[in-house]
Amino acid sequence: xxxxxxxxxxxxxxxxxxxxxxxxxxxxxxxxxxxxxxxxxxxxxxxxxxxxxxxxxxxxxxxxxxxxxxxxxxxxxxxxxxxxxxxxxxxxxxxxxxxxxxxxxxxxxxxxxxxxxxxxxxxxxxxxxxxxxxxxxxx
Amino acid sequence: xxxxxxxxxxxxxxxxxxxxxxxxxxxxxxxxxxxxxxxxxxxxxxxxxxxxxxxxxxxxxxxxxxxxxxxxxxxxxxxxxxxxxxxxxxxxxxxxxxxxxxxxxxxxxxxxxxxxxxxxxxxxxxxxxxxxxxxxxxx
DNA sequence: TATCAAATTGCAACAAAATTGCATTTATTA
DNA sequence: TAATAAATGCAATTTTGTTGCAATTTGATA
Ligand SMILES: [Mn+2]
Ligand SMILES: [Mn+2]
Ligand SMILES: [Zn+2]
Ligand SMILES: [Zn+2]
Numbered sequence: 001x002x003x004x005x006x007x008x009x010x011x012x013x014x015x016x017x018x019x020x021x022x023x024x025x026x027x028x029x030x031x032x033x034x035x036x037x038x039x040x041x042x043x044x045x046x047x048x049x050x051x052x053x054x055x056x057x058x059x060x061x062x063x064x065x066x067x068x069x070x071x072x073x074x075x076x077x078x079x080x081x082x083x084x085x086x087x088x089x090x091x092x093x094x095x096x097x098x099x100x101x102x103x104x105x106x107x108x109x110x111x112x113x114x115x116x117x118x119x120x121x122x123x124x125x126x127x128x129x130x131x132x133x134x135x136x137x138x139x
Numbered sequence: 140x141x142x143x144x145x146x147x148x149x150x151x152x153x154x155x156x157x158x159x160x161x162x163x164x165x166x167x168x169x170x171x172x173x174x175x176x177x178x179x180x181x182x183x184x185x186x187x188x189x190x191x192x193x194x195x196x197x198x199x200x201x202x203x204x205x206x207x208x209x210x211x212x213x214x215x216x217x218x219x220x221x222x223x224x225x226x227x228x229x230x231x232x233x234x235x236x237x238x239x240x241x242x243x244x245x246x247x248x249x250x251x252x253x254x255x256x257x258x259x260x261x262x263x264x265x266x267x268x269x270x271x272x273x274x275x276x277x278x
Numbered sequence: 279t280a281t282c283a284a285a286t287t288g289c290a291a292c293a294a295a296a297t298t299g300c301a302t303t304t305a306t307t308a
Numbered sequence: 309t310a311a312t313a314a315a316t317g318c319a320a321t322t323t324t325g326t327t328g329c330a331a332t333t334t335g336a337t338a
Contacts, residue, residue: 017285017334018334019285019333048287049288051327052287054325069211070211071211072207072209074296097259120276121271121276122268123269123270125268126267126268127264127267129263130262130263131262132260137258137259138258156305157306158304160315160316161315188318190296190297190298190316191315191316193296195315198315213324214295
């Protein structure tokens with residue numbers, strides 16, 4: 001659990017003004033320690049306005065607080081960026097994992113090795129693994 | 140360009156009845172040789188009913204004719220499965236490429252090397268590369 | 279701390295995307 | 309060809325996401 005002062009610093013360092021909703025949402029992401037969907041936010045912040053939550057996700061993504069994780073479900077999920085991300089430079093060369101049992105999507109601390117494809121200029125790679133997560137495997 | 144008889148066989152071998160819409164859509168996928176979105180179908184088949192197109196994509200995906208390709212745009216795209224895919228066994232260990240210039244998404248004939256993550260049971264991997272595609276790089 | 283411009287929020291309306299129910303048509307099998 | 313099952317087309321509905329705008333909050337400055 002992060003202090004308010006630290007949450008505030010994260011927002012400021014990403015050039016975002018500090019508002020109640022933003023602090024709450026960011027704190028939620030840090031506390032949950034997993035990728036979250038819009039629906040997750042809606043469930044958690046029942047009295048917040050939908051539009052504000054959408055806009056929060058968007059400004060967080062624009063400013064390098066969150067990154068979108070590709071998914072074939074049709075629902076984007078968002079994961080916390082590394083400290084170094086900004087609106088200028090998003091950098092996400094880590095793998096993601098989606099559990100087929102509990103549905104959780106997480107950022108893995110594993111680097112995606114560079115891939116070369118003849119004739120193509122590859123500038124970005126997204127690797128999404130699926131299977132049974134740590135928790136579900138142990139249970 | 141595939142013959143009607145061949146298209147028909149693909150449908151039959153995937154336990155799908157042969158209808159006008161299904162033949163047209165499958166032929167379109169084969170002809171285009173790239174991943175297609177719902178919008179692509181809607182544009183191509185202007186007089187077809189949207190609902191039928193949605194249902195076609197779903198039954199194709201259920202029965203192993205198409206596979207969904209994860210994307211962070213919010214719009215699913217679909218690629219042709221290998222002959223061996225069925226409703227029982229979808230198998231897609233190949234990479235995908237999305238071009239940032241022309242927007243085309245394609246299935247690459249490149250196998251994703253197996254990834255091991257300690258404590259996790261990995262059963263599937265999706266690798267989506269981005270950059271400049273073959274065509275756009277040449278132009 | 280008081281003031282003020284700029285940004286964010288909440289609400290309503292709107293637009294887009296996807297789903298459902300059902301009557302009609304089409305395909306498959308016998 | 310007839311009977312059965314499945315797919316289609318249409319209308320209505322739901323879900324998801326966006327836009328405009330007035331009210332509120334924030335951050336900077338005096
Ligand atoms: Mn991540
Ligand atoms: Mn593919
Ligand atoms: Zn799990
Ligand atoms: Zn291209």
